[in-house]
Every structure is written in structure tokens, then in C-alpha cells.
Amino acid sequence: MATNLPMNISSVGFSKIENRNASLNISQFINLARQVGPIIPSPNGNIYETLKCRENGPPGTYSSEYGKGLFPFHTDGAYMQVPPRFILLWCEGDYRRKTYVRNLGQTLAELGSYIYDAKFVVRRRTGHFYTSPRTVRMRRTIWRWDSHCMSPLGARSSAAVGQIMNSLEGADSGNSVDWLDASVVLIDNWNFSHARGTAPPDERARVIHRIYIGESNVLEEG
Numbered sequence: 503m504a505t506n507l508p509m510n511i512s513s514v515g516f517s518k519i520e521n522r523n524a525s526l527n528i529s530q531f532i533n534l535a536r537q538v539g540p541i542i543p544s545p546n547g548n549i550y551e552t553l554k555c556r557e558n559g560p561p562g563t564y565s566s567e568y569g570k571g572l573f574p575f576h577t578d579g580a581y582m583q584v585p586p587r588f589i590l591l592w593c594e595g596d597y598r599r600k601t602y603v604r605n606l607g608q609t610l611a612e613l614g615s616y617i618y619d620a621k622f623v624v625r626r627r628t629g630h631f632y633t634s635p636r637t638v639r640m641r642r643t644i645w646r647w648d649s650h651c652m653s654p655l656g657a658r659s660s661a662a663v664g665q666i667m668n669s670l671e672g673a674d675s676g677n678s679v680d681w682l683d684a685s686v687v688l689i690d691n692w693n694f695s696h697a698r699g700t701a702p703p704d705e706r707a708r709v710i711h712r713i714y715i716g717e718s719n720v721l722e723e724g
């Protein structure tokens with residue numbers, strides 16, 4: 503049972519950390535992350551990433567498949583043996599486009615246990631490992647889903663992919679993060695998936711700064 507987590511995060515999957523009207527710089531943003539838990543650097547060693555909407559991205563990224571459109575529901579860092587416990591997002595620029603958050607465990611549990619125990623392989627340059635949408639680590643359940651890095655093993659798991667994709671389609675649904683109100687939001691990345699919504703008319707540059715955060719003994723127990 504989580505204790506002392508920021509308000510609402512265990513029920514809706516995210517919590518507003520900073521108001522839109524608050525001024526912020528990158529070092530303050532990093533400090534906000536450190537107050538939550540240990541920062542997990544990305545594979546290239548960066549402690550934060552700056553993401554922009556773009557038409558094309560490197561192979562294997564959502565931008566390469568969806569361009570500037572909506573992104574389907576997924577969890578971040580599914581390519582890691584232990585994905586980040588939380589992700590901290592700071593939205594700058596044109597903040598009209600929404601982010602959506604949906605309870606992944608609940609969604610997949612409704613499909614049946616064979617779905618969330620389906621077998622996948624995650625291949626990385628540094629090696630590979632096997633996983634399922636649901637894994638348990640030290641009695642904590644971790645839900646993960648990323649169709650780009652999780653390759654199904656066998657016909658049964660391949661069939662599960664279609665069902666999972668169907669149940670997670672419709673990115674403009676779920677609990678919406680209103681960036682008009684919040685500039686920094688903390689997302690529960692073990693229990694909830696998130697998606698980028700559709701673009702507003704005449705969208706200008708939109709920037710998301712992202713920090714991966716590991717488990718925090720201060721905020722949670724059990």
C-alpha cells in the first residue's frame with residue numbers, strides 16, 4: 503500500500519507537481535525529480551530528455567510510426583528490466599495538446615490472465631530478456647506495455663498483442679492531464695499507461711522534458 507504519494511496519483515495515475523503560472527528552469531525541474539526519488543539516467547546517460555513533436559523519428563520510436571499525431575497508450579522504459587517507477591514531465595511551448603493516463607493493470611486484467619502473463623522478449627544491443635505485461639518484483643506488481651520493444655513469443659502471445667492494442671486504442675480517452683493548468687506532472691509508470699493526444703489546430707512548438715525516477719523509500723512502503 504502506497505503512503506504519502508502525491509495527491510491523486512494512486513487513483514488517477516498522475517499528480518500535478520507545479521502550476522502553469524510558476525516559473526521554472528531545468529535545474530529546478532531536476533530538483534523536483536530528486537524530491538520524489540532517485541533519477542534513472544536514460545541509456546545515453548542523460549538525466550533528462552527533451553522531446554519534441556516531429557514528423558519523423560529514429561526507427562523504433564513512436565515518432566517514426568505516428569509522426570506528429572497521437573501516440574497509443576504505453577509505459578516508459580519497458581525496455582528496462584525494471585522500468586522507471588515514475589516519470590516526471592514538464593510541458594513547455596504550445597501546451598494545448600493533452601496527455602492521457604489510463605490504468606494499465608485494470609485494462610489488461612479485464613482481458614484475462616493469459617493476456618497479462620503473455621510472453622515477450624525485449625532485445626537490446628546490450629542483450630535481451632524475457633518479460634510479460636505483468637511482472638512481480640519484491641511483491642510489487644509492475645505493468646508494462648510498449649509494442650515497439652516487446653516482441654511476442656509464440657502464437658498465443660501474438661494474439662494477445664492484437665487484443666492489448668484494441669483495448670488500449672483511442673488515445674484521447676482516460677484521465678486527461680490538462681497542461682493549461684499544470685506545467686509539471688508526475689505519472690505512475692508501474693500501474694498506469696500514458697498516451698499523447700491529438701494535435702490542436704495550428705499547433706506551435708510543444709516541448710516535453712522528461713525525467714525517469716526510480717523507487718522511493720521515502721514515498722512508498724511495501
Ligand SMILES: [Fe+2]
Nearest residue numbers: 576577578696
Ligand atoms: Fe511515453
